[in-house]
Amino acid sequence: MTLPKLQLVGIKKRLRGRQVLDGVDIDVAPGKSLVIIGGSGVGKSVTLKCALGIMKPDAGEVLVDGADVTRMPREIRARVMRKFGMLFQGGALFDSLTVWENIAFRLLYADNVNRTEARERAIEAMRKVRLTPDFADVRPVELSGGMQKRAGLARAIIAKPDILFFDEPTTGLDPITADAINDLIIDMVKELGCAAVSITHDMASARKIADEIAMLYAGRIVWRGPASTIDSSGNAYVDQFVAGRADGPIQAVV
């Protein structure tokens, strides 16, 4: 068994007096893709933010290659965090920079790559996510939602990270673009050999990109298993979520 690239152990987080995460455990091996499913507001994005150190968990450990990053001094942690890439739910592109500067941000400002080379690599990354280089010099506001997702994806992969997070990569996209994004994610995981954690509500996407699926509910992972077994999980929560029924153990918040 390979050592997990990334492991979250007993992550707890309270926000606005509500225990959003109550002991979340997940782990991903290199070259594997884990998909976390769960309803709106159960804390999927918060889980990723805790793993990235953008939010400080109240308890628990974030292990990267077996070392706990939450206890590292800031400078050393910053070095470990270079292994991460993240696609944000809303894209989170910098609107004061052009598309290519966004994509090459890390090369330009953290890795001291010169502008000519950074631009070349940004355009190469744009091709990889099938974004035409015509858009390299426009501002992100001029891109459609789907194109912003692609630009965000290009920005996440440009430095060839070991661990990739995707927060709802396909939401708000038409089925064809969504499927293209799915293919891209699969390619990235295969090509880079990275460990991927994706969040989605989109079951078609989950089935396609996941090696394993985990379901987050009430602050914990209530089920986890290979993607192929999602329809025979025998777990009432998973069955309800996959079938998309309003009646069942999960109460829709109206």
Add this chain to the structure above:
Amino acid sequence: MINPFAPVGRVVIGVLAEIGRFAAFVGRAAASCFAPPIFFGQFWRQCAQVGYFSLPVIGLTAVFIGAALALNIYVGGARFNAEQFVPNIVVLGITRELGPVLAGLMLAGRVSAGIAAEIGTMRVTEQIDAMATLSTDPFRFLVAPRVLAATLCLPLLVVAADIIGVMGGYLVAVNSLHFNGVIYLRNTFQFLESQDVILGLTKAAVFGFIIATVGSYQGYNSQGGALGVGRATTNAVVGSIVLILAVNYLITAFFVE
């Protein structure tokens, strides 16, 4: 049983906690101004924003204040038959007090609000989080260039404001009050001491620091969408104005003693 002191205590603790958070922010901001990597490109951009593009606002303010000041001092001086002191008091008032304070207040509106809105929007749209995942410290990339630019540019702007303000007074004195232009200027420059200029420029640098740190602090900690950014912007303007006026008094008192 209601304890009448409880709400008072809560307010005091709240204010102290806010001061503590702001102090920690200022410490980190100041430290990141000197720790590499320093983003010079961002710094120059902010210098243009803060310094160059503020020149028209500062110039207009200064010329009108200088002119009005000359008129008022002339009227006041006439009561003691001391009209000839107009140039001396105009230059003193402008370099020691009105130049830096008015520039500070105008930039509190223009720059502090702009910084809070820009960084606040980046906060609520997760751009700051994204920056951290791209191995770039938002303090160094966003806060430090603004703090450095404002602290260095405000003294330069104040030099410009002082000159333009004195010119405003000169124009009124020569054209409406029938002063001799050569004598007016000679009195102005002979009277001015280096400590007046040093006081004014010290104030300007401190005000620039206040404007940038308060704006960045409010923006960095904004939450809750457009509403939160709006609130951050208002707080930045009000906060920097109050701080500027209070600190202005402290610096003046310190220099006078």
